[in-house]
Amino acid sequence: MFELFDISKEEQxxxxxxxxxVLSGYRHLKRAYTLSMPQAHTQHYGGVSTSKTSKTSNESPELIRYLELGEKVEKIEQAIERVENNEYLKNKYMKANELSSWELVELSGYAKTTYARKFNVVLFDFAIAYGIVDLSKYEFTVETVRISRAQ
Structure with missing residues (x-):
């Protein structure tokens, strides 16, 4: 599937x-974030530490949980934004109403197998953007293509 990388099928x-x-848990994470401290959406908490080691007594556990959930949600959203053709991921994982498989395929305008292949490529791109894949562990295979102009 990913011919450019020297990755086994099992690893893929x-x-x-x-x-x-990660993406399947996004809706639950986003909901937990929204419900964890609803009043925090209207306030700005600048300079509040989310580190477990540097908590002070005046930082509430609810605020810490809210900020940690916010960081997780933001990390997923940023990774999705870095992916080309991210509408596949947004339609499947980020929309409030869950679409069925056939609705996703129909929405894409492709045949089911083409959609599945394209979706896996986008999913792999997300894995790279999110940090699941460390590309430094893999070798790239590059073939040289020679192009000549017709005389």
Whole structure:
């Protein structure tokens, strides 16, 4: 599937499974974030530490949880924004109403197998953007293509 990288099929499946797991939890994470401290949406908490080691007595556990959830949600959203053709991920994982598989395929305008292949590529791109895949562990295979002008 990803011919450019020297990654085994088993490793590819493992990477895609981790990416799906992260994205599948997005709606729950976003809901928990929204519900954890609703009044915090109207306030700005600048300079509040989210580090577990540097908590002070005046920082409430609810505020810390809210900020940590916010960081997780933001990290996922930023990774999705860095992915080309991210509408696949947004339609499947970020919309409030969950679409069925056939609705997603129909929405894309592609055949089911083409949609699945394109979706896996986008999912792999998300895995790279989110940090699931460390590209420094893999070798790239590059073929030289020679182009000549017709005389």
């Amino acid at each position: 499946e493992k990477i895609l499974k981790q990416a799906r797991r």
